[in-house]
Amino acid sequence: MEKRPNALQTNANLTAPPAYGQPAAYSSYNMQPVTNVTVVRTKTNNFLGMAIFxxxxxxxxxxxxxxxxxxxxxxxxxxxxxxGTLSAASSAKNWSIAGLVCGIVFIIVYIILYATVLSTSYPSYY
Structure with missing residues (x-):
């Protein structure tokens, strides 16, 4: 008795049929070129040093x-x-500048009050 290969065994050696509209010599899978995209992001100034000062x-x-x-x-x-980074950094800068201005105004007012009112209110025994 002669052994004959079945239909699955005979089709396994064949290549896939060509895609619609393409000649048989071309593959139906087109490999796309690989492109690498590098995104460079620069970190904005977050004014941490100014806020700590x-x-x-x-x-x-x-x-x-x-x-x-x-x-x-x-x-x-x-x-x-x-x-959001730019917005938060801008808020940090604004709060730090406001604190710096308030601190300088407070120091100037304290110096003026000390020079005028506080120094004359205590009697000097020397």
Missing amino acids: VTLCCCLPFGIVGIVYSVDSSSRFDRGDDA
């Missing part, structure tokens, strides 16, 4: 708010939110 030297409440916005700016940059 304002917190330590000038005005504590404004400096703390500036630090919070500065850290928020850094975390938004890490998440990829560029618009």
